[in-house]
Amino acid sequence: MSINFDIVIESDDYTAEMSAGLETLVGASDATSHIAHALLLGRVARKLKKEKSRISQTMLGTFQGSYGLNFCIGSEDIEIKQKINDIGHEVFAELTSYFINEALYLETNVLSPKAEKILINLGEDIPEQLVSQLQKSSLHKLHSYSKNFGKKVKLRYKKNKATQVTLANIDQKSYLSLVPNTDLTKVVIDASITRFNINTGNGRLYIKGADGTVAFGFTNKYKEIKHHAKKMFTNNLDKCNGTPNDNWDTLTLSCTTLRNGNGAIVKYLVQGVE
Structure with a gap:
């Protein structure tokens, strides 16, 4: 076994x-x-x-x-x-x-x-x-x-x-990526949700023109995120599934970031949806 x-x-x-x-x-x-x-x-x-x-x-x-x-x-x-x-x-x-x-x-x-x-x-x-x-x-x-x-x-x-x-x-x-640095500078992105774990609030998002997806989570504890806000992410994921990425809907997200030793963003920490 x-x-x-x-x-x-x-x-x-x-x-x-x-x-x-x-x-x-x-x-x-x-x-x-x-x-x-x-x-x-x-x-x-x-x-x-x-x-x-x-x-x-x-x-x-x-x-x-x-x-x-x-x-x-x-x-x-x-x-x-x-x-x-x-x-x-x-x-x-x-x-x-x-x-x-x-x-x-x-x-x-x-x-x-x-x-x-x-x-x-x-x-x-x-x-x-x-x-x-x-x-x-x-x-x-x-x-x-x-x-x-x-x-x-x-x-x-x-x-x-x-x-x-x-x-x-x-x-x-x-x-x-093992020891990322927290960058508290606010960034606003238009992103499509490609993965979303409804238990943890972690997932992956795609920004048009990027080479791949990037991890995301929330600055607040996921338990504290209101239901209607969580629903926005699951709805966006549903709309993106099975359609070409050129036609994906986006959410406008206000975030801080985690960056690796080279300064590249490895995770977006969502503060809110604008």
């Missing part, structure tokens, strides 16, 4: 500097373990080493190519085994990718209906706490090799011996 992963560090000669390499492997272990705790136990672990967990991780060995390590997540606990079976390995991997990319302010793939239902059932607090926890330590460790040596790292789900699915691409650019 174990879910198989691997972590791959880009290397020209199948070797990796030991200190940064080990820290990167620990980051992959911690990140997937935090996500497993949230999905299987319904809570976010603050300090993994102090947890008497029913969830275990096992190193399975290295492989040829770029430097890498196989590992798995599993349990001897009957209840946890059943939860893993209920979620399914592919959906577990799908949500692992979702949470890591959310924590890095990167666009995620559209979730399958089953993954979307599991995410909604987690409620408002657990996804927010999990993303915050990943940003505190795990993802900093996972970026250790990219930060120090400029090499790319991949976290992958091993569907079978021949098929690996990339869950997260780690590099120097993604590292810059």
Whole structure:
């Protein structure tokens, strides 16, 4: 019942500097373990080493190519085994990718209906706490090799011996988003809503002419946002779904921003709709 992963560090000669390499492997272990705790136990672990967990991780060995390590997540606990079976390995991997990319302010793939239902059932607090926890330590460790040596790292789900699915691409650019700077300068944008989580208030928006979408949330706690304001975002999302982006309706939003180390905006924090 174990879910198989691997972590791959880009290397020209199948070797990796030991200190940064080990820290990167620990980051992959911690990140997937935090996500497993949230999905299987319904809570976010603050300090993994102090947890008497029913969830275990096992190193399975290295492989040829770029430097890498196989590992798995599993349990001897009957209840946890059943939860893993209920979620399914592919959906577990799908949500692992979702949470890591959310924590890095990167666009995620559209979730399958089953993954979307599991995410909604987690409620408002657990996804927010999990993303915050990943940003505190795990993802900093996972970026250790990219930060120090400029090499790319991949976290992958091993569907079978021949098929690996990339869950997260780690590099120097993604590292810059880990410690964003808050810019309180007010900006007004005309944006279309392309993703919106009705539990957390986080999503993605598109500004006409941009290369892609950008994360957004709210400056106030989402619980404090009035229903009619939330409805404006869901209505805009509904109107944009299934139509060419040239015809998308827009909302005029007053925002502050989070910017990465290069000054690029990684998230808009909505103050109001104008």
